[in-house]
Amino acid sequence: MRGVILHAPGDVRVEERRDPRIEQPTDAVIRVAAACVCGSDLWPYRGIEDVSGPAPMGHEYVGVVEEVGSEVRNVEPGQFVVGSFFASDNTCEICRAGYQSRCVHAVPMGGIGSQTEKLRVPLADGTLVATPGTPPEDLIPSLLAASDVLGTGWFGAVAAEAGPGKTVAVVGDGAVGLLGVLAAKELGAERIIAMSRHADRQKLAREFGATDIVEQRGDEGVERIKELTGGLGAHSVIEAVGTQESMMQAIRSTRPGGHVGYVGVSHDVELPGLELFFSGVHLHGGPAPVRRFLPELIEKIWQRRIDPGKVFDLTLPLDEAAEAYRAMDERRAIKALLTL
Amino acid sequence: MRGVILHAPGDVRVEERRDPRIEQPTDAVIRVAAACVCGSDLWPYRGIEDVSGPAPMGHEYVGVVEEVGSEVRNVEPGQFVVGSFFASDNTCEICRAGYQSRCVHAVPMGGIGSQTEKLRVPLADGTLVATPGTPPEDLIPSLLAASDVLGTGWFGAVAAEAGPGKTVAVVGDGAVGLLGVLAAKELGAERIIAMSRHADRQKLAREFGATDIVEQRGDEGVERIKELTGGLGAHSVIEAVGTQESMMQAIRSTRPGGHVGYVGVSHDVELPGLELFFSGVHLHGGPAPVRRFLPELIEKIWQRRIDPGKVFDLTLPLDEAAEAYRAMDERRAIKALLTL
Numbered sequence: 001m002r003g004v005i006l007h008a009p010g011d012v013r014v015e016e017r018r019d020p021r022i023e024q025p026t027d028a029v030i031r032v033a034a035a036c037v038c039g040s041d042l043w044p045y046r047g048i049e050d051v052s053g054p055a056p057m058g059h060e061y062v063g064v065v066e067e068v069g070s071e072v073r074n075v076e077p078g079q080f081v082v083g084s085f086f087a088s089d090n091t092c093e094i095c096r097a098g099y100q101s102r103c104v105h106a107v108p109m110g111g112i113g114s115q116t117e118k119l120r121v122p123l124a125d126g127t128l129v130a131t132p133g134t135p136p137e138d139l140i141p142s143l144l145a146a147s148d149v150l151g152t153g154w155f156g157a158v159a160a161e162a163g164p165g166k167t168v169a170v171v172g173d174g175a176v177g178l179l180g181v182l183a184a185k186e187l188g189a190e191r192i193i194a195m196s197r198h199a200d201r202q203k204l205a206r207e208f209g210a211t212d213i214v215e216q217r218g219d220e221g222v223e224r225i226k227e228l229t230g231g232l233g234a235h236s237v238i239e240a241v242g243t244q245e246s247m248m249q250a251i252r253s254t255r256p257g258g259h260v261g262y263v264g265v266s267h268d269v270e271l272p273g274l275e276l277f278f279s280g281v282h283l284h285g286g287p288a289p290v291r292r293f294l295p296e297l298i299e300k301i302w303q304r305r306i307d308p309g310k311v312f313d314l315t316l317p318l319d320e321a322a323e324a325y326r327a328m329d330e331r332r333a334i335k336a337l338l339t340l
Numbered sequence: 341m342r343g344v345i346l347h348a349p350g351d352v353r354v355e356e357r358r359d360p361r362i363e364q365p366t367d368a369v370i371r372v373a374a375a376c377v378c379g380s381d382l383w384p385y386r387g388i389e390d391v392s393g394p395a396p397m398g399h400e401y402v403g404v405v406e407e408v409g410s411e412v413r414n415v416e417p418g419q420f421v422v423g424s425f426f427a428s429d430n431t432c433e434i435c436r437a438g439y440q441s442r443c444v445h446a447v448p449m450g451g452i453g454s455q456t457e458k459l460r461v462p463l464a465d466g467t468l469v470a471t472p473g474t475p476p477e478d479l480i481p482s483l484l485a486a487s488d489v490l491g492t493g494w495f496g497a498v499a500a501e502a503g504p505g506k507t508v509a510v511v512g513d514g515a516v517g518l519l520g521v522l523a524a525k526e527l528g529a530e531r532i533i534a535m536s537r538h539a540d541r542q543k544l545a546r547e548f549g550a551t552d553i554v555e556q557r558g559d560e561g562v563e564r565i566k567e568l569t570g571g572l573g574a575h576s577v578i579e580a581v582g583t584q585e586s587m588m589q590a591i592r593s594t595r596p597g598g599h600v601g602y603v604g605v606s607h608d609v610e611l612p613g614l615e616l617f618f619s620g621v622h623l624h625g626g627p628a629p630v631r632r633f634l635p636e637l638i639e640k641i642w643q644r645r646i647d648p649g650k651v652f653d654l655t656l657p658l659d660e661a662a663e664a665y666r667a668m669d670e671r672r673a674i675k676a677l678l679t680l
Contacts, residue, residue, distance in 0.1 A: 093572060094596050102596030102620045104572070232433060232444075247613065256434050256442030256626075266613030273587065273609025277602070277626050280442045286596075286620040 003116030056113025090126030141309025151290030159261030185209025396453025481649025491630030493519030499601030525549025
């Protein structure tokens with residue numbers, strides 16, 4: 001089978017890989033229907049994260065179950081499934097508390113690589129959620145979004161305690177930030193301020209429910225959020241970038257007692273203790289426990305209540321993965337879907 | 341009147357100060373019945389925080405109202421009152437959300453100095469809570485504790501979401517940490533692990549409800565907490581020190597999805613973003629909104645359900661304040677009460 005391998009920064013190739021097989025009785029093997037490139041794939045692609053030797057890429061996937069191990073009970077061959085970027089048993093104490101991405105048996109799917117024709121999914125019973133049936137073609141992008149980028153934006157909104165009566169600000173206009181806007185809207189937020197300086201992303205943010213756009217960044221962006229919130233700051237801020245500037249922008253845009261939900265993977269971030277202390281904000285985030293939200297998100301997509309697949313503004317066949325990476329790296333695309 | 345003034349690190353004196361008077365129609369003036377020395381008073385005393393010129397000291401107080409401004413409605417002369425270390429209007433949006441220490445009109449009482457015979461309290465209606473009557477002498481230490489150290493430990497426990505079924509670890513065995521133990525117990529925690537290597541403080545921690553004592557610190561302390569919690573970490577950790585080591589000890593002792601409540605004023609703390617991200621913890625803290633809890637805490641003290649005044653293991657007249665500071669600085673006393 002064919003799959004995407006990163007050899008060095010900027011050097012992504014589609015190569016022959018060995019077909020996966022059931023290794024553990026709790027495994028499943030799925031035929032991938034669609035995969036995609038994540039903002040976090042760009043960190044090693046850009047050389048900001050170390051690349052040591054050829055690495056299989058991708059951690060987002062939807063597909064059809066081909067084979068299951070002898071202990072798998074919850075999914076069966078032929079079912080269309082969505083999984084998260086961390087395999088999880090969904091039964092340990094951490095999973096039951098809703099933190100499946102930190103399951104005591106968690107397996108990062110990025111280490112296996114989902115930008116490929118077939119994928120071994122460990123802990124299939126805990127990881128995979130079957131859709132109500134075979135989805136129509138046009139729902140596949142949205143179901144794929146649920147695998148990470150929607151689930152991550154959703155977690156950001158939940159961690160930021162977005163909800164009725166709340167003003168929510170979103171730092172970051174990538175796919176996660178945009179779907180944070182969608183999540184805040186679905187969770188009932190009263191006012192949603194998207195921070196973006198790109199017309200196409202502003203447009204999508206408005207489609208997803210943003211009521212205000214702030215183009216300023218850094219201290220100026222913070223000032224603007226304060227102006228829009230009676231000097232107090234937003235109740236809830238979703239941070240979807242992961243840099244020092246974006247984290248401080250998020251913390252400073254939040255009112256005392258408010259909530260920051262941060263889902264951008266932190267890179268070279270150091271939070272100053274004294275400022276954080278006196279900010280009085282709640283800070284919660286990390287790798288999103290997407291599995292917690294999957295049943296609810298699949299249901300909303302199936303009912304066509306939400307259309308998160310709109311974040312895919314570039315669709316290419318798997319064999320053109322290198323162009324998908326380039327387009328995202330150069331910000332010509334918000335998010336690229338790979339068809340199989 | 342006489343009051344405590346810090347002239348330079350280590351140089352605390354009791355001197356003549358001008359009697360306070362009503363300056364704003366929302367002020368009250370109280371005759372202080374008891375004040376005390378806070379762990380945070382030791383930062384400037386030790387020269388770790390800058391001291392610029394003579395500074396009035398103290399921000400904890402209970403006393404009897406002597407005079408009120410023309411707009412004060414909720415308290416009247418003759419009432420015994422407890423106040424927080426931040427004066428607050430208790431009516432702004434931030435106060436109504438329970439964050440009175442970050443009231444839009446907040447006044448830090450430390451700038452006025454409560455280690456004194458008489459004290460002007462701004463925003464008296466929002467700040468002061470009257471007790472049900474004149475308290476018996478033996479309740480005064482506990483009521484004084486409510487003014488900061490109990491309210492702060494309580495906030496730490498609330499921020500850490502201590503409650504039924506939870507294992508709570510407490511980093512720091514000063515008065516705040518010890519009262520964090522008491523708060524966790526009152527909030528219904530199942531298991532409370534006090535981290536302390538001092539026999540007298542361990543004893544008080546057990547009296548307040550600690551079920552386990554951990555003497556190790558740093559990485560060893562974290563390992564010990566993990567051992568006691570099935571490898572997962574505590575559900576809730578109260579951080580009551582404010583150093584880099586104590587913050588990291590708290591974060592690392594908390595399970596993914598768990599809660600850190602941090603109430604030690606941060607000094608030279610930098611939180612590493614990537615580690616915090618993958619920890620998956622909730623982080624909340626800051627200057628405690630003591631006013632939120634005062635009515636409930638006064639009621640518990642009045643009913644003799646809790647006895648937080650036990651943290652005062654040294655009682656001296658105001659004139660011997662210098663010795664009170666020395667005793668706390670040298671850790672000969674957990675907390676010193678000043679009588680008037």
